[in-house]
Amino acid sequence: MKSPVALWLKPWSRARWVGKTILARIRYERDDGELLGQAQVWGVVVDARADWGLLIDLKGHAAGKQMSLPPDRRLLKPAHKGRYKLEATGEILTDPDYLCAVVLTLHDPDQAAGFDPADPPLPGFGGG
Numbered sequence: 001m002k003s004p005v006a007l008w009l010k011p012w013s014r015a016r017w018v019g020k021t022i023l024a025r026i027r028y029e030r031d032d033g034e035l036l037g038q039a040q041v042w043g044v045v046v047d048a049r050a051d052w053g054l055l056i057d058l059k060g061h062a063a064g065k066q067m068s069l070p071p072d073r074r075l076l077k078p079a080h081k082g083r084y085k086l087e088a089t090g091e092i093l094t095d096p097d098y099l100c101a102v103v104l105t106l107h108d109p110d111q112a113a114g115f116d117p118a119d120p121p122l123p124g125f126g127g128g
Contacts, residue, residue, distance in 0.1 A: 018047065020045045020098060021042065021043070022045065022054070022099075023079065023093055024040065024056075024069075025039075025100070026038065026041065026103075027104070028106060029106070030106060031106075031107055031112075040086040040089075041067065041122070042058070042093050042096060043062070043067070044056065044057050052068065054071075055068050056068065056069065060093070061086075062122075067122035067123050067124060069100065075102065077100070079096045102123055106121075
């Protein structure tokens, strides 16, 4: 029996994901669930592999950075056509392909204490 991770991208070709635009909302929490802050970022998928997920080149205010999402398609919901306004930056994104919501728990007390909402850490789950 194949592992669930191996099946993540199986129904689709890699080409189905590469080039897709994703708008992500990231919620940052301490271990105890206390909210540290939230961020919205968007970007374009540049690689997709069943063993580690999606690699996304960020655009807009986070241009030049990358983030990855784990191999769990339940995180992604097809977006409705339209204009999406990023709350913190006022950027407008038109017709993204997918929406994503992620909770990033900062387990390291030093990282949580040094959390900067102007420059939050981005999800990274492997890659390369």
